[in-house]
Each structure stands twice: as C-alpha cells, then as structure tokens.
Amino acid sequence: MPGAALLSNIASALDRSLPVPLSVQLKGLIEYGIACGELPPGVRLPSVRELAEASGIAPMTAVAVYRELQRSGLITSRPGAGTYVAEGPRRDGSEALARVQAHLEAALAEAEAGAIPLAQVASLLNAAISRGRVREGRPMRLLMLGVFRDATRAYAQEIARQLKPGDVIEPCTFDEMRAGLRAGPAPDLVVTLANRKAEAEAAMGGRAPVTAVSFLPSEQTRALLAAIDPLARVGLVSVFPEFLALMKPGVRRFAPHVREIEAIVADDPKLPAFLGRLDVVVYATGAEGALAAAGAPAGAIEYRHVPDPHAVQESLLPLVEAIRSGAVGRQPAKEAIR
Structure with a gap:
C-alpha cells in the first residue's frame, strides 16, 4: 500500500472550491507533482479504490485519469503490484557497463576465432580509448x-x-x-x-x-509568499486549470498564515472582477499577459519554478x-x- 501521507495529501488537495473539475485536479496533482519532484520515480500511487474512498471521487474518474497519465508515459501499471511513477534514466550506469562488458567479451571471442593475436586486439582497444579521451573534452x-x-x-x-x-x-x-x-x-x-x-x-x-x-519553487517566490500580509485577500491565477490543484497547497505551504485563497483560470471572462477584489495576486508562469490585459494590481507575485x-x-x-x-x-x- 502506498504511504498514507501520499494518499492523504492527494485527497486533501482535491479542492471542490476551485473552478476546476476534480478529474482535472487529480491529473494536475500527479502530472505537476512529477514535474516538480514531489512524486519521484518509482513511487507507488494510490489504487483507484483507495483514491475513491479517501477523496470521494468516482472510481471511473480515477481510472480515466490514470489511463491518460499512462498514455503520456508519466506512470506505469505493474500487474498485481499497483501503479507507479515511471522510472527515469538509471543513474548508476550499471546497465550500460554490462552492455560494454558483453560487447568486449564478444569481440574477444571473435578475435580468438579469427586467430587474431591478443596484443593486436589490445592495440585496437587502446586506440579506441585514446579517441574517447579526445571526445571527453569536446563541448556539449x-x-x-x-x-x-x-x-x-x-x-x-x-x-x-x-x-x-x-x-x-x-x-x-x-x-x-x-x-x-x-x-x-x-x-x-x-x-x-x-x-x-x-x-x-x-x-x-x-x-x-x-x-x-x-x-521546485524559486527562493524568491518562497520569500515573497512568506511575506504576504496575514489579512490580505489572496487570489491565484493559472493558464492551465490542472495546475491550480497543485498551486494552491503550494502557496499555502509557504504562506500558512493566509486564511482565504481564491483561484481562477486565466481565460475566465470574470478575471477583471476577480482581480478587483484582491489585495495580492499570485500567478503561475505564463499568465502575465492575461493579468496585464485584465488590469492586475501592482505587486503581483509570480509562482516561478527553477530546475x-x-x-x-x-x-x-x-x-x-x-x-x-x-x-x-x-x-x-x-x-x-x-
């Protein structure tokens, strides 16, 4: 069973006050959770039944979201074992090393079959290594x-x-x-x-x-969120509806002192009126144009991420x-x- 904390985090982040369907929120929580490193490769995700019981969403909703994420290559299903965040490239190089060893052994066997002296094979290998050292210095x-x-x-x-x-x-x-x-x-x-x-x-x-x-959220973003007045009326704006599901708990993490946070999608025609009743606007990267056109108040905070x-x-x-x-x-x- 996946960690109880992960199941609780996903279930609690599904926010019925957001102007975004729960299916879109669930997809965004997993998709952007992977992109932001909150769901690392190999982590087991909750089962459809566990998600349905913990969050109140329909089982078919979770099934549809998981299928879409599988088609995108973000998650994988292991029969009898569950659903996991897809693994990234291996870091230890063990598979590549095993392939190199297999190639070397095959080359030695071919040389032996062809009666090629080992000294000549060693000369060829040393020459190849020398060429490799030259490549090691090339700019990328x-x-x-x-x-x-x-x-x-x-x-x-x-x-x-x-x-x-x-x-x-x-x-x-x-x-x-x-x-x-x-x-x-x-x-x-x-x-x-x-x-x-x-x-x-x-x-x-x-x-x-x-x-x-x-x-991950930039240091400047975290500092600006932490400095928001506790009594400020805060609103979130994102181009992508699915990102709001991850953005709202992210903002709360760095500004836990703020009680009320509203949210809206950047292309919503109600955006100008929404901005008019706020003290602080926090916007996801890419929403700058919509904010400028709608007359956002000065001092808007970009929810910027960095590698x-x-x-x-x-x-x-x-x-x-x-x-x-x-x-x-x-x-x-x-x-x-x-």
Missing part, C-alpha cells in the same frame, strides 16, 4: 525545451551555471519548435519538464535524446558526461532542426 550543446519563452530562458540560464566551460544550453519553446523558428544542428541532449517529455520526444523525432529534470539543483547535479550532469564520453549513445544528427 544542450537544448532547453519549455512552454513559455521567458521562463524557458531562465531555466536554461540556471542550468548553464552548472555546466562545464564551453558547454552551452539553448532555450526554445515548443511553439517555436513547431513553427520552425529554431535553426541549427541537432543538440547533443534535449532537457525538458517531466510532464512534457513525451511531447519533446515527438518534437525531436529521434534526432536527439531527451531527458527531464524536476523543478532543482539536486536533480541537475545527480541526474542531468552525469548524463551529459556519459554522452560526451560516448558511454551513452546519442542519435546521429541526420539533419539540422529547421
């Missing part, structure tokens, strides 16, 4: 593929600080990719959000490997080095991305 080109332009640029800048000198990471949005606005050679690696990984793989069409990193530095250090950077050295292959760049 990464692509940060995101949803909103300014946020994607900020994500790329944050990751760039942790890359080796000479390595670059270029920001690009999905819209820019679809419109053909990104020119140049295929990158060595594409980085994206966990809930957008399947979309990124489809966009790349096999021209480069795709990986995901988790995100989790631990995920970058423990998952992304080792993968970059593995691709650089050739230990992990990348798809050949057959053509430039146009």
